[in-house]
Amino acid sequence: MEINRIKNVTSKVISNIWAKLEQVSFDFTFKNGKTERLTHEVYGRNDGVAILLYNPSTKKVILSKQFRIPMYVAGVKGGFSIEVCGGAIDKNESPETTVIRETKEEVGYNVNELQKVTTLFLSPGLMKEQVHLFVAKYNDDDKVENGGGLEAESEEITVLETDFKDALYMIKTEEIIDARTILLLQYAQINQLLD
Known part of the structure; x- marks a missing residue:
């Protein structure tokens, strides 16, 4: 064994x-x-979550842009990353509860019907964190706040509503280089969520 x-x-x-x-x-x-x-x-530290919000009617997705110090130290894109919404699971919180909370805090949307994609390691040679990936539909009525993250957590997040085709193109041009985001966008493409 x-x-x-x-x-x-x-x-x-x-x-x-x-x-x-x-x-x-x-x-x-x-x-x-x-x-x-x-x-x-x-x-x-704690395991994490990430979610791709997609609108089948408008063919748009919700992404975010925020500063990431490891990218800055690596000299990549001035440290700014375009990503799906995500965050760390708090103690005694389920991945589903976390992703609902993070979606509201970061991008200002309420989500109800989550679809679990998978749980994975992003860098198993170094990181012990597992990330639970989800997708969920959204529409304009689900927007309840401005988003932008929590000031108490020193977050400054720009919410981006982007055409799905443009988001896929941003992978090709390397504007999107976050693994979770690439995986979820490609999941949406393979499973024809926005066709």
Whole structure:
């Protein structure tokens, strides 16, 4: 069994400012029978959610634009990312409750009928965070607030209502480079949600 190949796991917290960075050491037995002591870093906090809102009547989707410090440090797009709505799951909160809350906070829409797409790891070599992906229909009547994020969380989010075809083109031109957003837009395309 694969689990028996990992033994003597130890963990040391390196940082716990925004999320926890751990140094994890373990004995790993390779298929050839050799055992080696390995050390990796694992980063993350709570699991997250992301949702693509789509309007079958107008053929539009709701996206957002916000500043992301890792992109800034990497020298990409001045740090600004075009993304689907998303956020972290709070303690004792379900993914569904979280995605409904985040949708209202970030883009100002109430959503009711969620469709679960999948749960995945975005970077399993480093991140322990799993992201629950959803899609949901919206219309103008579902707009209840301006959105823009929470001031208490130092969020400044620009809400973008975009033609679905334009959003797909933004993947091609690399205006959209967020993996969750690309996955959900391509899911919508493959499943013909806006045809």
